[in-house]
Amino acid sequence: MSTANIEEATTSCSLRPKEQDAELARAIGEFEHLSTVDNFNRVACKVRPISASAEKLLCELTIEAEHVNTKGTLHGGFSASLVDIITARAIGVTVKDKGMASVEIAVSYLLPVKMGDRIEIEARVLKIGRNLAFTDIEFRRPDGKVAVKGKHTVAILPNDPPVTATGRVVQF
Amino acid sequence: MSTANIEEATTSCSLRPKEQDAELARAIGEFEHLSTVDNFNRVACKVRPISASAEKLLCELTIEAEHVNTKGTLHGGFSASLVDIITARAIGVTVKDKGMASVEIAVSYLLPVKMGDRIEIEARVLKIGRNLAFTDIEFRRPDGKVAVKGKHTVAILPNDPPVTATGRVVQF
Amino acid sequence: MSTANIEEATTSCSLRPKEQDAELARAIGEFEHLSTVDNFNRVACKVRPISASAEKLLCELTIEAEHVNTKGTLHGGFSASLVDIITARAIGVTVKDKGMASVEIAVSYLLPVKMGDRIEIEARVLKIGRNLAFTDIEFRRPDGKVAVKGKHTVAILPNDPPVTATGRVVQF
Amino acid sequence: MSTANIEEATTSCSLRPKEQDAELARAIGEFEHLSTVDNFNRVACKVRPISASAEKLLCELTIEAEHVNTKGTLHGGFSASLVDIITARAIGVTVKDKGMASVEIAVSYLLPVKMGDRIEIEARVLKIGRNLAFTDIEFRRPDGKVAVKGKHTVAILPNDPPVTATGRVVQF
Numbered sequence A, B, C, D: 001m002s003t004a005n006i007e008e009a010t011t012s013c014s015l016r017p018k019e020q021d022a023e024l025a026r027a028i029g030e031f032e033h034l035s036t037v038d039n040f041n042r043v044a045c046k047v048r049p050i051s052a053s054a055e056k057l058l059c060e061l062t063i064e065a066e067h068v069n070t071k072g073t074l075h076g077g078f079s080a081s082l083v084d085i086i087t088a089r090a091i092g093v094t095v096k097d098k099g100m101a102s103v104e105i106a107v108s109y110l111l112p113v114k115m116g117d118r119i120e121i122e123a124r125v126l127k128i129g130r131n132l133a134f135t136d137i138e139f140r141r142p143d144g145k146v147a148v149k150g151k152h153t154v155a156i157l158p159n160d161p162p163v164t165a166t167g168r169v170v171q172f
Helices: A017-036 A040-044 A076-092 B017-036 B040-044 B076-092 C017-036 C040-044 C076-092 D017-036 D040-044 D076-092
Strands: A048-052 A056-062 A099-109 A118-128 A132-140 A146-157 B048-052 B056-062 B099-109 B118-128 B132-140 B146-157 C048-052 C056-062 C099-109 C118-128 C132-140 C146-157 D048-052 D056-062 D099-109 D118-128 D132-140 D146-157
Touching (some): A076 B099, A099 D146, A118 D146, A146 D099, B099 C146, B099 D099, B118 C146, B146 C099, C017 C040, C040 C076, C040 D040, C076 D076, C076 D099, D056 D076
Antiparallel strands (some): A056 A118, A099 A146, A099 B099, B056 B118, B118 B132, D056 D118, D099 D146, D118 D132, D132 D146
């Protein structure tokens, strides 16, 4: 079938340094805020953004007991949750006034990550179209090897601004 | 490339009724046990198996605040976590003396699920080979519509029995 | 993130028997027509639909030399091509006046299929929304075992009717 | 579940320049050879490798009538076939004496590609383990934008050397 979907990308517009600092501060604040929520997003509260742009959100996380499986290594379901939450937040750098909904998530598990390891997580926004956004994400271990690769395809919902009851805009 | 992988399936061997009852009891007990663990598997502690066989594990779950996103609907990352945990448990009906590791997870999000809804989750074991197992899973809403579809491909690790420090065998 | 995408499904409206016969005849004709085209759809020209409804398109195919890999078994790339083409045609039973574009395809390879085997291919339409359609597909061998499982998520393009230069409406 | 699969990667060993030239010549020859075969691999006969290493196989292809869909843009099924064939060939730079079998393929379609466009296709080998190899691939348009992203997870079959009847070793 056709590989032509909806329309051209609009992610080319980068942010200026000042805006990037503001975006990073906003992203750090939103992840910190997750320690106070009781919905599922709380599982990502220890993720710390270290750089933010329209194209890329780079984060770090130290793997603790709450993140692992029975073997004491990074849990595949938790990894998939981070693929969802972090890529959605990366789209949120550009898409601020619209709702979003997951369409597809896929995750490949290449190598284990041990408890105590600090991993680097890099989410990339590949395309933001009118109706769909495409992202991918890579989890890298302290030895620099890719442990987890994922992607997240997101529907953008024009008439569904992501505003909470408190009026606080959240991207996940 | 070839679609021939490793070798023939071994899931055809079904269980007799008595064995199914024992498997169901075991599965119910393992999910209940998750409310006592501090690793990531705890997020699945409210899943309740309602039937278990070598081919299929059927569960139910009522969606609560801890399972949803900012919009109050089933969280995509939590759904992906259940794809991982429930399909792994379904393989565990057959594979008891070997370790397992996720290779790939993929999830499609078709429809939202509201807080308070009780969903039916059906995991199917499609193939168990010497090195790989293939599963899929479907989340159905009270109206019978498919809300989430997923799959989980798992590596089987001969020399890595899934025994915990306490000697308790767990399948996730 | 949210699993709420666009809106409710509209595939519940089934076809009456007469309409199903007409749909089947149309589908058979379109696949036969592919033997006359020079675009990539030609690779599917030997697929034969055996039943067609809004929910399901069932086809059969005998594996020949043109469909296999170096080992003489069903080619993984050809299988992926059929996932694309046959699921798109299944959506075409319902979506007749709009264009479509692939968003995501995923394929799992469970077992090999030998040259000469006649396989049954069942495509299911899981949801058709305003902007997106979700399908899955299963290839079954003569022994009844699932050899290939796939899914195809499709964008529906309101302002892009799928009409060819000749005015012939095609769904792939 | 665990993200620990099989064992550590072995792709770190790069090739020296002379070996890279030899690998590139071999890869070019194998794709040219596909114009003479009658199996499905023939669809990739116009792919031209432009660099080859243990980590990466870079190719180019000009989109012709045989590669497109009804709309005259790159066919999604053909793209998926190239994801399969080109990533398998990339693994073949390192894995020469063993058989391989596809486990999973996934493809995301971001933007259309017009007939006549020359695209760059970059396959990366992310990990080669004892039993599994992980790859990804990106199709870039003349304007530098990513049109297609894919991944291919492959089983490595120790006792199944990929030798044809003629004794010619082929990697796809």
